[in-house]
Amino acid sequence: MAIAVSVTAQEKTVMHSKNSAISLVVQNNEAGNVQYSITYNGEPVILPSGTGFVFNKPSLRLDSFETIGIDSSANDETWEPVWGEVKSIRNSYKELTYAMADKKGSGIRVNLIFRVFDDGVGFRYEFPQQEKLGHFIIGDELTGFQLTADHTAFWIPGDYDSNEYLYNTTRLSAVDATKAAAKEPDIALKSLYGPDAVQTPLLLKTDKGIYINIHEAALVNYPVMQLNLDKAHLLLSSHLVPDAAGNKAYLQTPFKTPWRTIIVSNKATDLLASKMILNLNEPSVISDPSWIKPQKFIGMWWEMHVGKATWPKAGGKHGANTGNVMKYIDFAAANGFDGVLVEGWNEGWEDWFGNWKENVFDFVTPYPDYNIDSLSAYAKKKGVRLIMHHETSGSVTNYERHMDTAYRFMLEHGINTVKTGYVGRIIPRGEYHDGQWMVNHFQRVTDKTAHYKIMVDSHESVRPTGLHRTYPNWLASEAARGNEFNNAPALGLRPEHETILPFTRLMGGPMDYTPGYFHFQLNQFDSTRKTRIRTTLAKQLALFVTMYSPLQMAGDLPENYEQFPDAFQFIKDVPVDWDDTKILSAEPGDYVVIARKAKGRADWFAGAVTDENSRSVEFDFNFLDPGYNYQAIIYKDAENANWETNPAAYAIEKKTVTNKTKLSVKLAKGGGAAIALTRLASQGKRR
Numbered sequence: 001m002a003i004a005v006s007v008t009a010q011e012k013t014v015m016h017s018k019n020s021a022i023s024l025v026v027q028n029n030e031a032g033n034v035q036y037s038i039t040y041n042g043e044p045v046i047l048p049s050g051t052g053f054v055f056n057k058p059s060l061r062l063d064s065f066e067t068i069g070i071d072s073s074a075n076d077e078t079w080e081p082v083w084g085e086v087k088s089i090r091n092s093y094k095e096l097t098y099a100m101a102d103k104k105g106s107g108i109r110v111n112l113i114f115r116v117f118d119d120g121v122g123f124r125y126e127f128p129q130q131e132k133l134g135h136f137i138i139g140d141e142l143t144g145f146q147l148t149a150d151h152t153a154f155w156i157p158g159d160y161d162s163n164e165y166l167y168n169t170t171r172l173s174a175v176d177a178t179k180a181a182a183k184e185p186d187i188a189l190k191s192l193y194g195p196d197a198v199q200t201p202l203l204l205k206t207d208k209g210i211y212i213n214i215h216e217a218a219l220v221n222y223p224v225m226q227l228n229l230d231k232a233h234l235l236l237s238s239h240l241v242p243d244a245a246g247n248k249a250y251l252q253t254p255f256k257t258p259w260r261t262i263i264v265s266n267k268a269t270d271l272l273a274s275k276m277i278l279n280l281n282e283p284s285v286i287s288d289p290s291w292i293k294p295q296k297f298i299g300m301w302w303e304m305h306v307g308k309a310t311w312p313k314a315g316g317k318h319g320a321n322t323g324n325v326m327k328y329i330d331f332a333a334a335n336g337f338d339g340v341l342v343e344g345w346n347e348g349w350e351d352w353f354g355n356w357k358e359n360v361f362d363f364v365t366p367y368p369d370y371n372i373d374s375l376s377a378y379a380k381k382k383g384v385r386l387i388m389h390h391e392t393s394g395s396v397t398n399y400e401r402h403m404d405t406a407y408r409f410m411l412e413h414g415i416n417t418v419k420t421g422y423v424g425r426i427i428p429r430g431e432y433h434d435g436q437w438m439v440n441h442f443q444r445v446t447d448k449t450a451h452y453k454i455m456v457d458s459h460e461s462v463r464p465t466g467l468h469r470t471y472p473n474w475l476a477s478e479a480a481r482g483n484e485f486n487n488a489p490a491l492g493l494r495p496e497h498e499t500i501l502p503f504t505r506l507m508g509g510p511m512d513y514t515p516g517y518f519h520f521q522l523n524q525f526d527s528t529r530k531t532r533i534r535t536t537l538a539k540q541l542a543l544f545v546t547m548y549s550p551l552q553m554a555g556d557l558p559e560n561y562e563q564f565p566d567a568f569q570f571i572k573d574v575p576v577d578w579d580d581t582k583i584l585s586a587e588p589g590d591y592v593v594i595a596r597k598a599k600g601r602a603d604w605f606a607g608a609v610t611d612e613n614s615r616s617v618e619f620d621f622n623f624l625d626p627g628y629n630y631q632a633i634i635y636k637d638a639e640n641a642n643w644e645t646n647p648a649a650y651a652i653e654k655k656t657v658t659n660k661t662k663l664s665v666k667l668a669k670g671g672g673a674a675i676a677l678t679r680l681a682s683q684g685k686r687r
């Protein structure tokens with residue numbers, strides 16, 4: 001379906017989604033600006049909002065357009081992700097292209113491409129190859145999101161360097177990024193740029209109960225889009241993260257910006273189930289992905305966070321020594337984990353923190369007490385893989401100089417997964433974590449690791465935008481406040497945190513959240529510590545299901561798992577790759593209940609998490625195969641459990657259930673429940 005029509009100024013183009021729920025209207029206003037608006041079931045969601053750019057080179061403002069042509073098409077395809085929450089994904093949309101030329105006489109051409117899905121709209125700018133524009137520098141993007149009212153917003157402060165904030169839930173008119181950030185002394189590196197600034201994914205809820213998620217898809221060769229908020233007009237505008245010189249992006253035609261995404265639903269569950277962001281990304285570039293494997297692992301890691309051991313060798317408590325890591329390998333092998341992450345294995349940690357030293361790590365020199373040759377042989381014998389750690393301490397140019405050697409060194413030792421880290425200010429100096437330069441760094445890491453057949457888990461990185469469709473070797477990133485932040489002295493997490501993350505940060509892609517803590521007061525090795533985990537034990541189990549990731553690191557120490565072997569069984573059993581996912585019920589800030597079907601198996605796993613309030617949730621098992629009994633093992637909060645005073649109290653119950661069963665489970669304050677469902681022989685038949 002392709003139609004080309006010519007339009008007169010101010011003519012409206014309307015496009016309805018295939019299910020008619022979403023309508024997009026595009027129109028030139030009197031000044032020639034192309035404006036878009038969106039309605040959901042007839043209800044305005046985005047009022048006419050502007051488009052355009054300011055260029056620093058050539059110097060011009062591109063915001064008044066002549067429409068040269070309008071084209072439309074439609075697509076409906078189904079594709080299979082290499083790994084994911086579901087086995088196959090339907091990508092069905094209508095597309096509208098506005099071909100435009102600068103009305104002010106530069107002759108520059110730009111296309112605006114919209115895709116209208118049943119669950120939202122994505123749009124991007126395309127600068128085609130053209131004589132009048134070759135190299136150019138973006139000074140600003142003028143995309144607006146004109147909201148209809150003072151919605152409830154789930155937001156973190158706009159910040160060029162950190163996305164590890166707690167979420168704030170306020171009316172838009174009450175957003176104050178400066179004030180919110182001032183309450184967060186644990187965030188060491190802040191680059192705030194104003195009180196009326198928030199990051200994406202941003203979740204909004206209207207008073208009529210419509211959920212709106214604003215984010216971006218396919219962030220390639222461009223800075224992260226954050227949002228400025230004009231409170232008087234309830235207008236959000238794109239705010240691109242600048243570079244050291246204040247420019248936003250250095251580009252060359254032909255070029256396509258990332259997609260600006262607006263997902264809309266009146267059901268919180270449907271918002272969580274949206275695959276729009278993945279669908280807007282390009283298909284995988286990795287033709288043979290057989291080496292890419294979702295993984296459940298443990299880490300020689302929390303020891304350092306809680307003060308049992310240290311990353312540096314100096315000081316006499318070096319964690320990554322050969323004997324200690326052998327114990328982790330033994331524990332991983334005995335309990336069916338795929339891997340063991342080892343931090344602090346390489347020379348340099350004595351100098352790593354401080355933001356100014358450039359060549360601290362070379363990524364190939366183990367400390368003398370870490371015998372990587374014998375450990376990799378031992379791991380191989382035990383059927384476990386070591387996971388490499390590359391902390392760059394923000395010295396990114398140094399990392400780039402060493403990448404090839406470092407990746408070859410990994411492969412020589414049978415290691416094909418790397419956790420990267422970017423703590424501190426970025427070197428080259430003046431670059432920000434979320435600028436174009438770093439986005440391109442992550443691209444270089446992704447390309448190079450793909451070349452070497454290495455999987456990546458990035459910390460302190462740009463938040464994901466669905467690029468894992470295109471580069472399925474980039475399995476997960478941190479890029480938000482993880483469970484490990486409970487060990488930060490001031491604030492830690494809030495029990496509601498994990499009920500907001502799925503609606504915000506996780507909309508772009510998986511997070512290395514490190515679920516699974518069984519020990520709550522973090523003063524086991526350092527009695528001065530006041531830090532603690534702010535959930536119940538049952539909720540830690542549920543997080544393996546509710547916080548989707550193909551990489552799940554069971555965060556706690558082996559000795560803490562050994563205290564609760566029956567609860568640990570759930571962590572041993574829960575898979576990390578799925579054929580199907582059902583969002584059973586959810587409300588941002590309150591609760592999330594999800595069930596997932598294990599990849600290639602008939603078994604299901606379910607999880608429910610709540611905020612600081614106790615509540616009962618219902619698991620309606622109508623998704624189970626009819627005619628079968630399932631054995632349900634239910635890991636739930638004990639009657640007297642609560643996150644604050646009795647977090648480790650849980651109960652395990654076994655039941656036979658069918659697709660007719662509705663099970664109500666009470667969650668404690670800050671609590672949760674996890675259920676393993678194994679399909680038994682069909683009723684009347686033997687399996």
Ligand code: NOJ
Nearest residue numbers: 343391421423459478484
């Ligand atoms: C911060 C990461 O998030 C954490 O997981 C890691 O242990 C430290 N940096 C050290 O690299």
Ligand code: CA
Nearest residue numbers: 164459460478
């Ligand atoms: Ca971190």
